[in-house]
Amino acid sequence: MRPTSSSAPRRVLTVCLAAGVTTLLDQAVLTIAVPSLRQSLGASAGDVQWIVSGYSLAFGLTLVPGGRLGDVRGRKHLFLAGLSLFLVCALIAATGTRAETVIAARLLQGAGAGLVNSQVIGTIQDVFQGQERARALGWYAVTGGVSAALGPALSGLLVTLCGGGTGWRLCLLLSTPCGLVTLWLAARRLPKPARTAPDGGLDPLGLLCVAALTLSAMLPFITGGPPLAWLAAALVSAAALALSQRLRVRRGRAPLIHPALTRSPRYGLGTLVAMAQFGSSMAGTVVLALFLQSGLGLSALTAAGITALGAASMGVSSAVAWRVVRRLGDRTVTVGLTLGALTLLAEALAATVLSPAALPYALAALQLSSGAASGLAVSPNQARVLHHAPAEAAGVAGGILQMTQRVSAAVCLSAVTGIYLRGASEEPRRAFAEACLVCAGLLAVAVGVCLGLPRTGGGTGARVAGEAGVEGRASREGV
The missing domain is CATH 1.20.1250.20 (MFS general substrate transporter like domains)
Known part of the structure; x- marks a missing residue:
């Protein structure tokens, strides 16, 4: 209304x-x-x-x-x-x-x-x-x-x-x-409340399968247990999700994931890129805050100042990302992801070789690079993904994108913080380096997906640039 x-x-x-x-x-x-x-x-x-x-x-x-x-x-x-x-x-x-x-x-x-x-x-x-x-x-x-x-x-x-x-x-x-x-x-x-769509049901079985799949990926890092058992649970959950969605469509009811989205390779692959970037960013920030305080003994205020550099850098980078898209097109996202992966590798190297006195300064400088990388990747990729969402599923494409990002954040936060916390009591610098390498690996996967995407023409790049311009200064939340 x-x-x-x-x-x-x-x-x-x-x-x-x-x-x-x-x-x-x-x-x-x-x-x-x-x-x-x-x-x-x-x-x-x-x-x-x-x-x-x-x-x-x-x-x-x-x-x-x-x-x-x-x-x-x-x-x-x-x-x-x-x-x-x-x-x-x-x-x-x-x-x-x-x-x-x-x-x-x-x-x-x-x-x-x-x-x-x-x-x-x-x-x-x-x-x-x-x-x-x-x-x-x-x-x-x-x-x-x-x-x-x-x-x-x-x-x-x-x-x-x-x-x-x-x-x-x-x-x-x-x-x-x-x-x-x-x-x-x-x-x-x-x-005032007004109905904008007919009642197509909520697909509780589909949502339950997504929750089971997510927990199957999270719980090994929280509770331990045989990896093969958790992998089997994840595969069963994924198969049950696919089957439930097909059955729901056959019965003429709205599924959790619109069928048109699964038939759009660019939307699906772009969503995978968003999941990898969002999960890596969230997990990397939390582990950095933990390492600065529990590993290096810095105060909470100093740790906040270092992490805030990344947020400020991302704000500036996001504001100008649409200009970069006009020049580089879809390659802007690839450049941002590559820069982010290289920054995480540099953080891992710094934690390994630098002295405790020099390390906080190096990490602060690298936060500027990390924020700039996120700014180049988040908003342009979001605009690209939603631009390529099928017209018949445009209304749910944004919701699915946000859901997958936050599910990815939950899994990555569990996994990466688990890696750090398990090793931090004995060798916090090594544990931080290992966590950074995992986050860098996620971004490397995203880069590979980007390189596999077919390039769009200049017209599409210009339209995506326009959307990125409107959405400039987009958040770490990826909304």
Whole structure:
């Protein structure tokens, strides 16, 4: 339903952007506070992995069913319910005295965030049309960049000023004031609930298969166990997902993954690139924060300053990425991914050969390179992927892209932090180097996928450049 007054769309966009800041800030705000949280709760390595990855997991798995519910039931009530769940669980997590309580609260909080953001995307599509819609989605992407830059810095500041025991709890409450204001604004400004699509069902079996596949990839790094058993579970989950989607289509019901998306090689391969880049970036940032504090003994504020350099560099790089796309076309993404992989290799080498005194300065300089690489890869690839989404699946393509990115983040955070935490007690520098090599390997795979993609002509490159220009300054969140 479109607002009737000319100022109403701007008011709706304000609510959507505030919701984006509230929920996306919360994903980044624990980056620096993890060591303090672990010490305060006496959390195990597995607990830490669940705390940092559970939010992304629940966030991603809620996006697609949340969007479909909004289509058939109306968005406003779901937005308010999701944000209320997010705020309540933030309070539970911040006051928790056991790791298990924090894990459960973060999982539910991520589900609330996914429900909110799926309504945000749908509301923008309902209210805005044409270039106005592209501009609104671009501003929504900018909120992710602001959150990525502010999250670690504010986290480090709170831990430094309030101490480790209280600081991490305040980090979990950091987005609460903004969330309360957003809840009040949403109740007043969002359009009344209206059905925008027929009820095609939620495909709970498909979502269950995706969750099982994700957990089969995560749990080996958290709980251990025979790798072949987990591999078998993953293969069974993937086969069950494919079968369930085919059966659902045959019965004339909407599947979780639109069939047209599976028939579009450029969309599928571009999504794989986004998953590898997003997972590598999220995991690399968290492991760097852990290493700077627990491995090198730096303060939370110093660690926040180093990681903030990467976020600032990405903001600048994203702002000019569309100009680079005009010159290099699709190769811009390949250049960004290659630069990111080389930067991670340099971080691994620096951790191995440099002295403890010189290493923080080297890592700070390399963060500038890492941020620039992400800026060249994230927004242009997102624009390219969505540009090549089939027209009949354009409405769900963005939701699937976001879901796969956050599922990738959950898996990569579990795997890479597990690699670091298992070796950090004895040789933290070696453990950090190994984690960097894994992240570099992910980007190398993405580079290989990019090189295998057929090049587009100049016209397509120009259109993608235009989309990237609108979405400049896109976030680490990849939204």
